[in-house]
Amino acid sequence: MMEPGDTKSLQRSDSEESGRGLEVLPVPRRPVITxxxxxxxxxxxxxxGGGNVTHYFIDLNKKEEPKENHFKHKDVPTKLVARAVPLPMTVRGHWFLSPRTQYSVSVQTASKQPDGEYSVSIWSESSHxxxxxxxxxxxxxxxxxxxxxxxxxxxFSVFYRNQTEEYFQQDSPSFRSRDAQCRRMLPSVKDHSGSHGSPISGKxxxxxxxxxxxxxxxxxxxxSPYGPYRFQVPAETLFNQNTNVYFGDxxxxxxxxHYVVLVLAPRGSSGDSFCRARLPELDPxxxxxxxxxxxxxGSLSFLHAQDLILELIYTEAVDLDLGTVAPIAGQQLLGQSTLNAKKDPSCKLCNISVGR
Structure with a gap:
């Protein structure tokens, strides 16, 4: 496992090292990540072989994305020192690795000198x-x-979904998640809101x-932040004895x-199979x-948690004829939408040790 070390030596260039006349060390080639x-x-x-290798220097770099949530632990170096151990070597934790994130990594061999400084090889090529x-x-x-x-x-007694008037009423299928001809709302891929590592985001x-x-x-x-028109459907239509429920985020x-994302999947459906392999199933x-x-x-009753905002994902198409559509009495609060919203990585209540 990696251990933080003295990174002062890592800031020196290879030319400086060669000028000191330190020993030549073997150069790592073709790093493999598994x-x-x-x-x-x-x-x-x-x-x-060759040289007295006592340590490895690992350089890990995160691929920056546009509009990224720029949260960084300032005291965590990108280059760390590990004692030379048999390969493969496990790296975890100290860089606060984020789930589902692109990285590049390269490595040097090093030999610690009596004065506490290091003799180092040149860097290997990068692996992504x-x-x-x-x-x-x-x-x-x-x-x-x-x-x-x-x-x-x-x-509660109904599930509801807000959208624009055009989504519910127009004759041409301009919305990918709406079949206007058959009056059905169609499933679409979940956005990337919430925890970065949730298996349901984008899938x-x-x-x-x-x-x-x-x-x-x-x-x-x-x-509502999602539109001035609302579709309401009786809760038993989507959450009946044939429906499984999973925790998503x-x-x-x-x-x-705080928000909790739950998935409602008819038993035996493709969505049910997806969730069963990836998510904790809850007792309904x-x-x-x-x-x-x-x-x-035989009548059903339904309860929801008071202190959380529940976001429910139903994995199948829903016919508009199963419910009603009407304008809401209030306003469309666009600023409160969670579409692709990023999770607060500093919240101690809803973060776990692996990151966002």
Whole structure:
């Protein structure tokens, strides 16, 4: 495992080293990256014998993306020192590796001198790789944090989805997630809002719904950030005995309130198969976020967590004829949209040790 070391030596150029007349060390060739997770990787390389190699210097660089969330631990160097160990060597943690992020890495061999300085080889060529999504272990950690924030449960009766008037009413199919001819709302790929390592971002197809209610009325809020027209559908239509529910994410956007993303997938559907392989499944009758109960007569009742904003993804197409469409009484609050919103990486409540 990598250990932070004295990076002062790493700031010297190769020409300075050769001028000191220090020993010539073997140069690492063709570094290979394997066993990549969301916060670690193994590295090995080819190297001819020679020289007293006591340490490896690893240089890791993150590929910057446009409009990136620029959060950096200022005290963490990009070049670290590791004691020479048998290869492959595991690297994790000290660079605060982010999930699903492009990196390049190169390596030097080094020999520590009696005066504490290092003799180093030239750098190897760079190897490029991308870290993975959150594993099931990391998602369970995130789930446990979310469960502590859920609060008491409130009753609700409908799921709702806001959009523009044109989305619901126009005759031509100008929206990719809307089949105008057949009056169906179609699944589309989830955006990249929330935790960077969530396995559903940019991969899972579904329809976004809400279920939160106003505390004083027990009904959906008058306002929405997603459009001035609202489709409402009875909760039992989407969340019945044939529906599985999965935990997808827990995040905030530099605010005091938090979001939980749940996936509703009809049993045996392609969305259900996708989630079963990647996400923690929740008991629909006892989880602390979204609960379904059945009375003796077979009628269903529904509860949602009061202290969280639930974002629900239903993985199948939904016919407009199953519900109603009407304008909302309030306003369209564009500034509150979570579309591609980035998670606050400094929040201690909704972050786990592997990063955003």
């Amino acid at each position: 066993n990549i997770t969301c916060d670690s990787f193994n590295i090995s390389w080819e190297m001819e 790789f991308c870290t993975a999504d959150y594993s099931s272990v990391h998602l369970k950690q995130l789930l446990q944090k979310a469960e502590l924030t859920s609060g008491r449960l409130l009753p 899972l197809e579904g329809l976004f719904f809400s279920c939160n209610t106003e505390f004083n009325t027990g009904k959906p809020p008058h306002d 827990f995040y905030c956007m530099y605010t005091s309130y 009758e006892s989880n602390v976020f979204l609960r379904r109960g059945a009375a003796a007569d």
